[in-house]
Each structure stands twice: as structure tokens, then as C-alpha cells.
Amino acid sequence: MTDLLSVFDVLIDAVVPVACIFGIGYLSGIFRVFDKQQALTILKFVGMFGVPSISASILITTDVTAMDFDLSLSYLAVEVAVYLFAAAIARVVFAVGIAEALIIGMACSFSNHVLFIYPISQFLFDETLLQPIKTIIATDVIVLTLSIIVLDFITSSRRTLSAHIVKQITNPALVGFAIGLGLIMIPGGVPLSLERTSLFIAQSAAPTALFVSGILLSQKSDARNFQLASVITVMKVGVFPLIALMLIVWGRGYDLDTAKTTMLVAVAPVGLMALTFAPRYNVETGPIAIAMLWSMIISICLIPIIVVLA
Secondary structure: OHHHHHHHHHHHHHHHHHHHHHHHHHHHHHOOOOOHHHHHHHHHHHHHHHHHHHHHHHHHHOOHHHOOHHHHHHHHHHHHHHHHHHHHHHHHHOOOOHHHHHHHHHHHHOEOHHHHHHHHHHHHOOHHHHHHHHHHHHHHHHHHHHHHHHHHHHHOOOOOHHHHHHHHHHOHHHHHHHHHHHHHOOOOOOOHHHHHHHHHHHHHHHHHHHHHHHHHHOOOOOHHHHHHHHHHHHHHHHHHHHHHHHHHHHHOOOOHHHHHHHHHHHOOOEOOHHHHHOHHHOOOOHHHHHHHHHHHHHHHHHHHHHHHHO
């Protein structure tokens, strides 16, 4: 009983700040302090500067030697499977374009681990169990980079290889990945000033994106938005954790105690990256913002169950 109360204390401490910034954004949209266009402009900061900083910061702080590659690859397999399956559903059932289908795939498979799961886990678990979360975050940087490369190629009017390569110079996730690799190769370690700079900008990205998502959620939505949001929510906090449980615990033989932080990431709400990059490819943000809220509510209910059972 004490453990359960402690978990709920942690959830309150972690969720209330998230809910507050989300709520401030929502009220700002309701009372027209910010409109949709202004929200998208703010979101551009997250995409252009926040995402590269997150990528670089994660690479700098990840201990490659401590990675459990089998566990990480198992999670990655689930993520990619859900990504492609969700994209196919969006493409076939809702007849959306390829770019929008891939963004929806991102929403269904990318978890809110940086802002939501990692802070909770820091309070509950020791460093050993935090490492799988860091590994998943680092892996997602690579998946995100590849996703943006594909999206840029699909949406580009110039399909020549040279033009496509040049365009990737402005790919935020790829830029951050390259900067991170460059920093960790510096002899003697990463200078503290550069590490703090990347971390400082990275930490601004999540609350900014949450604030913007609140504004976008306040905008009027049609029936199609709610239908897509339902699919995203079910895939992210229903299908994804179920497949992860089947593969990691039953298939690969990991016990829940070892895999519990990985399973926490699996039941995490919809992440911020799909919302961040949707405007860049002219994809409607409404369904993603709605799914972020719905999945967060469901995730809050699932997390204590996993922590207690494990």
C-alpha cells in the first residue's frame, strides 16, 4: 500500500507540471491570447533548434557500454512494426497522403519518454534500470532522423540525389545527431559549456511543445480529427504495449522486473515529435494534439499497474 501511494505521489509530481503547461496553452488558445498560426511559429523553434539539441544532448550522455542491445532491439522491432502498421492503416482506411501517414505512424510509435517516463523513473529506480530508457531515447533519435530523410524525399519537388543530399544539411534531427557525434569524439571529453548549452536548449523544447499542443487542442476539430485521434490513441497505449509485452517478456524471456522501465516507455503517451514536425510537411496537427491528451490520461492509469506488478 505504501509503495502504491509513493507511485501516485510521483505521478502527481510529474504529471501536474505537464498538465499545467498544457492547460496554460489550452486557455491561451481559448481566450485567443495565441492563435493557431502563432502556435505553429513557436513550434518551428522546437523543430529547428530544440530537436537538434535533444539529439546532441542524448548522444553526449548515453553510455554505450551499458546498453542491453537485445532488449533495445526488441523494443525497436515493436516500434518499427507499430510505426509501419499505423502508417498503413492511415493510408488505406483514411486515404491520407504518404507524408501524413508517416507522421501518424510516428505519433503511434514514438513515446513521450523524455518529459514523462524518464522523470518518474528517476525517482523510482536506480541507474541500472534507467539505462534502457536512455537507450530507447537514443535509438529514437536515429529512427526520427531516418523518418525525416524519407519525408523530405517524398515531399521534395527535386528528386535528384544531389538535391536531396543538400537538403539534409537542414534536417534538424540529422544535424543534432552529427553535432552529438562530433562532440563525443573530442579528445578529453565534451567541454562542460557545450554540454550545458545543448542541455539548456533541449530542456526548453518539451515544455514549449506542450504549451503549443494545448493551443492547438483548443482549436475546433472535425469528426475526422477525432477518428484519427482514436486510432493513434489505441495504437500507442493499447496495441504497442501489448505487442511489447508479447515480444519482450513472453518471446525474449525478460522478467518484468528487468523490463519494467522498457514497458513503462511502451505505455507512455504520444510523444512530441509527430506534433513538432507535422506543420513542416503540411500535416494537420489536430488529431495528434487530441491523441496526446487522451493517451496521457490512459497512461496515467497504466503506469501504477506496471510499477506495482513488476
